[in-house]
Amino acid sequence: MTVVESVLARVPGPLRKVLIKHREMLKFAIVGGTTFVIDNVIWYVLKFTVLEDKPITAKAIAVIVATIVSYILNREWSFRTRGGRETHHEAALFFLISGGGVAINLIPPYISRYVLDLETPHVSLLVQEIADFASGSILGMLLAMFFRFWGFRKWVFPDELGAREGTRVYDEDEPDTESEEALGHS
Template identity: 30%
Template sequence: MPRLARELAKFGTVGGVAYIVQLAATNLFWLVLDAAPLVGQALGVLIATVVAFLGNRFWTFSHRARTGLAREYLLFFVFNAIGLGIQLATLGVSVYVLGFDGTLARNVAGNVVGVGLGSLFRFASYKRWVFPAQPEERPAERLGGAEGAAPERQSEPY
């Protein structure tokens, strides 16, 4: 359990930094560049995703198996695209279905509720598929067989 707690703490720290980057970028696109709600959200998330990948690969899950940068990067972005879909869905429902289109409403829907739901999905996905656990040896193999004895060999038929 301590390893899970460490991973969650590191994931939260990396996520916090990426979240600040996303908030700043998204609001910049909305307020300064007058981007549409979903476009600004998507661009902010894209920028934050690069930050999150680097932090998670080289810090949060650095102790896990290395399965290749290209593979990890591709899966990371696929799962982030799904997480982005979760964020955009919450924002879209808020703006286009419920009619809550102010800056505060956009931030609550996309950057609080959407990020929260998307983060739960992302953590589980990264841990399971992007940065899988190292294959572990069985205790008997590590000790050279039962009780430290040499491993049993199967005799060949004569």
């Protein structure tokens, strides 16, 4: 029994159907949570060490590293039943959409720092850091996440190309007898 099957076995039936129906979005959110942690750890390490005077550059580097991890996890897990393009074409589209996401992600912290002047010496260090986190790690990331999910489903991993070889595709309208049997609910 896989980890997913063991978790689903503990979830009540109606909720299990919702989770299965929206599994791509749920997996995308889990990947997003993972890359959120990666992004913020790298951002704060860079921002408080080698790029102390360049917080937007530090954020850009952190987002790029998190995006590379995101590509691997989304391709192999979140959208594994979608796509079918040649890997180089798919990767190019992924990074193009992600580039748009990086730009969207950087707009709120840029506005916070350079338009609203929420940086030292205009405000305290605490206010600056709260503004950076709220604008870059919350608002910017949420805006970029919605853009990426839409772009990935539409252009990078479109359903029209069919499933990748060796993956199981679940039809939402028919019962998932294989998973039900694996869970002991036949």
